[in-house]
Amino acid sequence: MELDGRVAVVTGGTRGVGAGIARAFLAAGAEVVVCARRPPDSPVVSDGRAARYVPVDLRAPAAVKDFFAGVARRHGRLDVLVNNAGGAPYRLLRDGGPARHARVLELNLVAPLTASLAAHGLLRAARGCVVMVGSVSASRPSPGTAVYGAAKAGLESLARSMAVEWAPEVRVNTIVPGMVRTELSHLHYGDEQGIAAVGRTVPLGRLAEPDEIGDAAVFLASGRAAYISGASLLVHGGGERPAFLGAATVNGAAAGGSAGAPAGATTRTTDDKEG
Numbered sequence: 001m002e003l004d005g006r007v008a009v010v011t012g013g014t015r016g017v018g019a020g021i022a023r024a025f026l027a028a029g030a031e032v033v034v035c036a037r038r039p040p041d042s043p044v045v046s047d048g049r050a051a052r053y054v055p056v057d058l059r060a061p062a063a064v065k066d067f068f069a070g071v072a073r074r075h076g077r078l079d080v081l082v083n084n085a086g087g088a089p090y091r092l093l094r095d096g097g098p099a100r101h102a103r104v105l106e107l108n109l110v111a112p113l114t115a116s117l118a119a120h121g122l123l124r125a126a127r128g129c130v131v132m133v134g135s136v137s138a139s140r141p142s143p144g145t146a147v148y149g150a151a152k153a154g155l156e157s158l159a160r161s162m163a164v165e166w167a168p169e170v171r172v173n174t175i176v177p178g179m180v181r182t183e184l185s186h187l188h189y190g191d192e193q194g195i196a197a198v199g200r201t202v203p204l205g206r207l208a209e210p211d212e213i214g215d216a217a218v219f220l221a222s223g224r225a226a227y228i229s230g231a232s233l234l235v236h237g238g239g240e241r242p243a244f245l246g247a248a249t250v251n252g253a254a255a256g257g258s259a260g261a262p263a264g265a266t267t268r269t270t271d272d273k274e275g
């Protein structure tokens with residue numbers, strides 16, 4: 001298989017997007033280590049093989065260093081680091097003091113840097129790669145998760161610079177997911193009806209599955225991406241239809257497809273007027 005004999009670490013690989021990434025690496029043949037503060041509810045498995053879980057708090061640099069030393073002892077190498085652990089509760093800027101907002105920055109920007117630095121020597125020796133997990137929140141307003149969006153923007157910038165500093169031995173790229181269906185989706189979108197309604201706002205008509213983010217991560221880690229470094233890969237099902245198109249009273253079908261005008265609507269164009 002594509003990643004036979006390779007060793008991958010997926011931070012936050014115990015649930016959600018990270019578990020999907022861990023499964024995709026297992027399916028590609030890699031040995032996978034997942035880390036988080038708490039163990040997974042059930043082992044992360046694919047094709048009859050399981051990821052190894054190691055507890056670590058990524059906000060504790062000394063523990064992160066020990067964690068990678070343990071990976072080196074146990075597996076003898078490290079080919080891929082996926083900096084996936086991240087996230088933030090919904091909190092308006094005015095509802096949190098600087099210390100709470102700084103915790104969000106710490107998890108989503110500082111922790112991936114801490115892990116990357118601790119893993120660099122191993123990745124360099126293996127001519128490996130780092131895959132950052134960003135978010136579309138990095139490039140659009142992110143009310144309620146403003147600091148998270150800022151951290152993810154910083155993460156993409158960090159990845160681009162890291163890709164230059166660590167070339168040619170280590171490639172560094174960012175996956176930029178849109179909305180992903182996880183065990184916690186109801187916290188963001190409500191019940192099944194809410195999740196389906198949110199899915200219909202995406203051009204591809206649904207949220208991503210965690211394993212689909214995993215497939216993108218495997219691609220970036222594989223030999224097929226050997227010349228890709230410093231890049232950001234959008235995995236967002238087509239993105240967001242601009243909200244103003246729904247409010248405008250002209251050109252209702254301008255965006256086309258199911259996200260455009262209601263079926264049967266006609267669009268009056270300049271040609272219509274002149275014709």
Ligand SMILES: NC(=O)c1ccc[n+]([C@@H]2O[C@H](COP(=O)([O-])OP(=O)(O)OC[C@H]3O[C@@H](n4cnc5c(N)ncnc54)[C@H](OP(=O)(O)O)[C@@H]3O)[C@@H](O)[C@H]2O)c1
Nearest residue numbers: 012014016017036037038057058084085086087135179180
């Ligand atoms: N879900 C989405 O729609 C979506 C969209 C775009 C981007 N993303 C990105 O995808 C990544 C995963 O998101 P998710 O939705 O799967 O989140 P999630 O379900 O909350 O999972 C987060 C993972 O990170 C671990 N983690 C959190 N804090 C940690 C810490 N201090 N030290 C070690 N591990 C820690 C968690 O385990 P413990 O709590 O046990 O530590 C868990 O395994 C994040 O970077 C997120 O920004 C998600």
